[in-house]
Amino acid sequence: MTSLGRVTLLTADFFNRDPRRVARALLGKLLVRRTPHGILAGRIVETEAYLGKGDAAAHSAAGRTARNAVLFGPPGYAYVYFIYGSHYCLNVSCLPDGVAGGVLFRALEPVAGIEQMAEARGVAEKTDLRKISSLRKISSGPGRMAEALGVTRARDNGKNLVNARSDLRIVHDGYRVRRVTVTPRIGIVKSAEQPLRYFIAGNPFVSGRSL
């Protein structure tokens, strides 16, 4: 069991604004999963903003469907989608009810429940968790962090991330981010040139092959 110390739950208002501001503000916050076996937590070190209007890369670009309905709903809710036949990705809805927009969580720095997350990823016995190169395999990438926290569409899509009773939520522990780097988003073709990817400068847990 692990304690996170004193933390503050984010509010719906935090997410009720432009996804670009939310993506930047989310850096340094903690994503927390409560399980029967203890707390899993990671610090958010990399995000991407997906805008509702004029963003061809966003899932909401073609209008509302059963799949992307959460993006059009109220702010602070989890949008989980399945990609490439094997991975889940976690987003949070932004902007008021009726307006599409969201932020994709791309990478976490493991903070609590590290062994349990490594086990969920299938890397617990193969690697030395004292090494940063091994810890990177846990949650440095959208599919990886979703698997580490046990995020699936069936379990978490539409879940309120700013409700104290939720088993998946986002909190602030007072951590301050020194410097943020902004680059184009990864893995997309449409609107690929827009600088909408944000990460903590110099943080070793940001996704990608090397720094």
Next chain:
DNA sequence: GAGGAGATCGTCT
């Protein structure tokens, strides 16, 4: 360490 290709299935056309 870097780069490339295959895996695999839900969602929308």
Next chain:
DNA sequence: GACGATCTCCTCT
């Protein structure tokens, strides 16, 4: 029926 907000393995250096 095509494609994708990715990951891992394999090869080459």
